[in-house]
Amino acid sequence: MKKTSSYLVSLLILFLIFSLLSCASKKNLYYFQGDETILNEVYKYTPTLKPDDMLIITVSALDLESTLPFNQQSPYNTNASGSESITSTNPRLKTYLIDENGEIDFPVLGKIKLGGLTRSQAMDFMRNKLKVYIKDPSVNIHISNFRITVLGEVSKPGTYTLSNEKITLLEALGLAGDLTIYGKRKDIIVIRDKDGxxxxxxxxxxxxxxxxxxxxxxxxxxxxxxxPNGAKTNSSAYSATTSVFISLAGIIISVISVLTR
Incomplete structure (x- = not known):
């Protein structure tokens, strides 16, 4: 009977020790806890063009010849078949850098300020400017260097260049493969440049x-x-502490065995 009691006590001690080492609160792991009505109160955000944005700008109209002066391409725009194309996704199409004053230098139009405008506003602005030279012009603007960087405890950290200038924090974490089990879900930091x-x-x-x-x-x-969460930051300490706990458990079990003989 005493041996059985000793065995049960030993198992209980070991269970408590390993529970302390491995336990994790569901509240620290589950996303989107709390009042679900908040889901209808998403922060309203409209991205605007900023200095250092690289823009691909294409101008089109029924009279294609009238658009040629405004659709300048780099010297290496010929594809393998020898033909040329003008598309918003062609990496060989000339790009326009928004300078520190929010301006670009565009053919014929010269210096025009696009910084601070949304993409839609910038297209309308350029369309009105081009009406002097082209009948019923259409303008498309694409940001070629829109990118975000995800670091820390995610599955695939890195810098991601995007085709869409509107992306949520959750989508960015999804691109990076979501947080690892060691990621601290209660304290994600977003670092943003604003006015220098x-x-x-x-x-x-x-x-x-x-x-x-x-x-x-x-x-x-x-x-x-x-x-990284506590389990990660203390992993090295845990590895050392675990052996101490195991040794301590062995001593306690030995003492109990002696006392219950």
Missing amino acids: KKIFTHVDLTSNELFKSPVYYLSQNDVIYVH
Whole structure:
């Protein structure tokens, strides 16, 4: 009977020790906890063009010849078949850098300011400018270097260049393969450049409040950093501590065995 009691006590001690080492609260892992009505209150964000954006601008009209002066291409725009094409996704089409004043230097039109405008506003602005030279012009603007960077405890950290200038924080984390089990879900940091300053915003993925965050929609060159959680940061300590606990458990079991003989 005493041996059985000793065995049960030993098992209980070992269970408690390993539970302390491996336990994790569901509240620290589950996303979007809290009031679901907040899901209808997503932060309103409209991306605008900024300095250092690289723009691909294509002008079209029924009279294609009249658009040629405005659709300049790089010297290496000929494809393998020897033909040329003008598309918004052609990497050989000339790009226009928005300078520190928010301006680009566009053929015929010269210096025009697009910084601070949305993509739709910029297209309307250029369309009105081009009406002097082209009948019923159409303008398409594409940001060729829109990218975000995801670092820390995610499956695929890295810099991602996007074809769409409107992306959410959740979509960016999805591109990076989501957080690892060691990612700290309650404290995601989004680093954003604004007027020459670094703005750090903390986001809690376990709360529905993230949908109201000003960084729910990401901006050009945003950096997302996922902190390691306690299990990760203390992993080296755990490896050393685990052996101590096991040794301590062995001593306790030995003492109990002696006392219950």
